[in-house]
Amino acid sequence: MNEIMYPTKSGKTLAKALLAAIIIAVIVFVTIILPSEYDIDPTGVGGALGLTVLAQHEEPVEVEAALEVEVTEAHTDPQSDTVEIVVPAGRGVEYKFKMEQFADIQYEWKTNGPALYFDFHGEPEGDTTGYFKSFTIATSSEMSGSMTVPFAGSHGWYWKNTTAEDVVVTLKTEGHYEVTGFPHK
Amino acid sequence: MSFNLKWILGGLSFVIAYALAYSAMAHGVDDSTQSFLLSNQGTAIIPFLYIGAKHMVTGYDHLLFLVGVLFFLFRNRDVLIYVSLFTLGHSLTLLLGVWYEFQVNAYLIDAIIGLSIVYKGFDNLGGFKRLLGFQPSTKLAVLIFGLFHGFGLATKLQEFELGGEGLFQNLLAFNVGVELGQFFALAFVLILLSYWRRYPSYLNFSTISNTALMSAGFMLTLLQLTGYFTS
Numbered sequence: 001m002n003e004i005m006y007p008t009k010s011g012k013t014l015a016k017a018l019l020a021a022i023i024i025a026v027i028v029f030v031t032i033i034l035p036s037e038y039d040i041d042p043t044g045v046g047g048a049l050g051l052t053v054l055a056q057h058e059e060p061v062e063v064e065a066a067l068e069v070e071v072t073e074a075h076t077d078p079q080s081d082t083v084e085i086v087v088p089a090g091r092g093v094e095y096k097f098k099m100e101q102f103a104d105i106q107y108e109w110k111t112n113g114p115a116l117y118f119d120f121h122g123e124p125e126g127d128t129t130g131y132f133k134s135f136t137i138a139t140s141s142e143m144s145g146s147m148t149v150p151f152a153g154s155h156g157w158y159w160k161n162t163t164a165e166d167v168v169v170t171l172k173t174e175g176h177y178e179v180t181g182f183p184h185k
Numbered sequence: 186m187s188f189n190l191k192w193i194l195g196g197l198s199f200v201i202a203y204a205l206a207y208s209a210m211a212h213g214v215d216d217s218t219q220s221f222l223l224s225n226q227g228t229a230i231i232p233f234l235y236i237g238a239k240h241m242v243t244g245y246d247h248l249l250f251l252v253g254v255l256f257f258l259f260r261n262r263d264v265l266i267y268v269s270l271f272t273l274g275h276s277l278t279l280l281l282g283v284w285y286e287f288q289v290n291a292y293l294i295d296a297i298i299g300l301s302i303v304y305k306g307f308d309n310l311g312g313f314k315r316l317l318g319f320q321p322s323t324k325l326a327v328l329i330f331g332l333f334h335g336f337g338l339a340t341k342l343q344e345f346e347l348g349g350e351g352l353f354q355n356l357l358a359f360n361v362g363v364e365l366g367q368f369f370a371l372a373f374v375l376i377l378l379s380y381w382r383r384y385p386s387y388l389n390f391s392t393i394s395n396t397a398l399m400s401a402g403f404m405l406t407l408l409q410l411t412g413y414f415t416s
Contacts, residue, residue: 007388014307017312025400028400029407029408033407037412
């Protein structure tokens with residue numbers, strides 16, 4: 001099999017070609033590629049051309065979105081409520097709040113003694129499939145915390161009383177929401 | 186003269202712009218592909234075909250090497266032989282590399298792929314014949330560098346936990362996709378090259394074209410070595 005023959009350049013041409021290739025590569029690499037890819041900018045050219053932003057991986061879109069939420073929230077004062085909920089013996093009760101996406105709620109509840117099984121969860125607005133997302137499932141006589149809800153919809157607690165006595169839950173809330181109360185009543 | 190100048194600038198900017206245009210995708214797998222690969226379970230022939238093809242079409246390193254290989258191949262038969270050797274080489278290491286889980290550093294492999302472009306550019310200028318006194322086999326070189334390109338392809342897939350389920354089918358699909366993408370990209374490269382070949386500027390500026398090729402190869406090597414040393 002015959003190999004393909006190329007025109008063979010003179011040693012001088014070869015040396016020039018190789019040198020030119022290396023010099024161009026190094027110049028482009030140092031001034032453009034390094035700043036763009038790795039935010040390494042020894043010459044300052046990349047920064048001057050605005051290329052270094054390419055290698056900085058923050059996502060400005062998300063930052064803006066978060067700022068917007070803060071701003072809109074700052075315009076409305078949080079409301080606060082306290083409610084006593086009776087969970088009848090052997091029954092379960094839900095208490096809900098209507099909330100916008102990324103709205104916040106601070107909560108604190110405790111029972112008059114016995115621990116209750118509960119499910120702190122949210123149901124997306126307009127959902128008809130019965131889907132819900134649980135944030136916390138546990139058995140406790142008290143709980144406090146805060147939540148920024150991931151989607152708009154109905155958020156709140158389901159408590160189940162397996163004891164023979166009625167249990168009273170005292171729930172204190174503060175945040176941006178609308179009280180729905182007992183959704184099934 | 187101004188006509189020739191156009192070709193110099195055209196040729197240079199083609200090679201360099203191509204190298205830079207896709208450099209944002211440093212490892213050739215973009216975010217959405219990544220999330221697919223990470224979440225995929227089981228056999229997914231068509232998606233892997235697509236990923237393979239896309240990787241090749243947007244894989245400037247593989248394409249620049251092929252431009253170098255095709256530069257002085259004027260007969261269709263030679264194009265077929267050399268492309269087949271390249272395909273044989275990269276398929277072998279792609280399949281075996283993923284199947285037997287060879288661990289090769291992606292940056293180092295990509296640096297070698299960059300050097301393969303430099304090699305081919307230098308070879309096209311008759312550099313090795315001048316240096317060594319004989320022409321090293323160009324067919325063997327394509328085959329050997331094909332093996333390295335295959336390892337490069339393998340590392341792209343290995344960055345993800347592909348799992349045992351459907352691995353063989355997915356791997357084959359990816360490989361076939363790579364060949365489809367290569368075929369597609371080669372068609373464009375050949376159309377451009379054969380158009381340029383009709384003009385005397387093609388041979389007149391082969392030195393400059395291959396110098397640009399070497400330069401692009403050096404850039405890729407430097408880029409990958411930086412990645413290796415900073416990661």
